[in-house]
Amino acid sequence: MTLESADEVLRGEGALGRLEAALARSVTAGARALVGAELVRELDGVLLGGVIVEVEAYSARDPASHSYRGPTRRNRSMFAPPGTAYVYRSYGLHDCLNVACCASGVGSAVLIRALAPTRGLEVMRVRRSSVDDRLLCSGPGRLTQALAVGLALDGIDLLSGASPLRLVPGRRVRSVARTPRIGISRSRDELLRFTVAGSPWLSRAR
DNA sequence: GGAATGATGTACT
DNA sequence: GTACATCATTCCG
Numbered sequence: 001m002t003l004e005s006a007d008e009v010l011r012g013e014g015a016l017g018r019l020e021a022a023l024a025r026s027v028t029a030g031a032r033a034l035v036g037a038e039l040v041r042e043l044d045g046v047l048l049g050g051v052i053v054e055v056e057a058y059s060a061r062d063p064a065s066h067s068y069r070g071p072t073r074r075n076r077s078m079f080a081p082p083g084t085a086y087v088y089r090s091y092g093l094h095d096c097l098n099v100a101c102c103a104s105g106v107g108s109a110v111l112i113r114a115l116a117p118t119r120g121l122e123v124m125r126v127r128r129s130s131v132d133d134r135l136l137c138s139g140p141g142r143l144t145q146a147l148a149v150g151l152a153l154d155g156i157d158l159l160s161g162a163s164p165l166r167l168v169p170g171r172r173v174r175s176v177a178r179t180p181r182i183g184i185s186r187s188r189d190e191l192l193r194f195t196v197a198g199s200p201w202l203s204r205a206r
Numbered sequence: 207g208g209a210a211t212g213a214t215g216t217a218c219t
Numbered sequence: 220g221t222a223c224a225t226c227a228t229t230c231c232g
Contacts, residue, residue, distance in 0.1 A: 065213085066228095094214050096213065141215060209230090214224105
């Protein structure tokens, strides 16, 4: 067996391969597949992370999406290969993390909105100055602060085991609910927010 | 060059 | 429920 075919087997049959395939298929398939996956951050030799429980899908056809008006300096990572991190600053204060979807150049991504904390809770509590664990990662700006995700990580490959921020596939979640997205002014009725139904770790509607 | 605008979080009333 | 911090990016003139 050649190295290439061995790699093909790993990608085609492994959980990581299934996640990668879903991300490549469509932004909604990617969003659905990201729910239940674990987001892991390696910071100074310590692992921080949590299981994704809430995401939102944004495609280039969507007036609410940063990619709606085409590629720019800020949103270029949305047009990168599936699994690429798109990190942007929101309201001048908070950094938000997305996962690029579909083929290169399409311009779609999934916003990670909330995690159920799993690793490095002590460090994350300090980073967030929080005594309430429900406030650690329940919001797009909160989780990036907890995991030390900033603009410096924009453009990295989240599917590579060598990356300081990466995705680890989990078990498929059966009870995924679809609701309208939060905090947007356009395309408000589209059901493009995917959550683990009833999870106590979700962000709160505004 | 300048003004408006957020895919938000926190504190306070 | 409402106020406000704070700034990169975008869009307009």
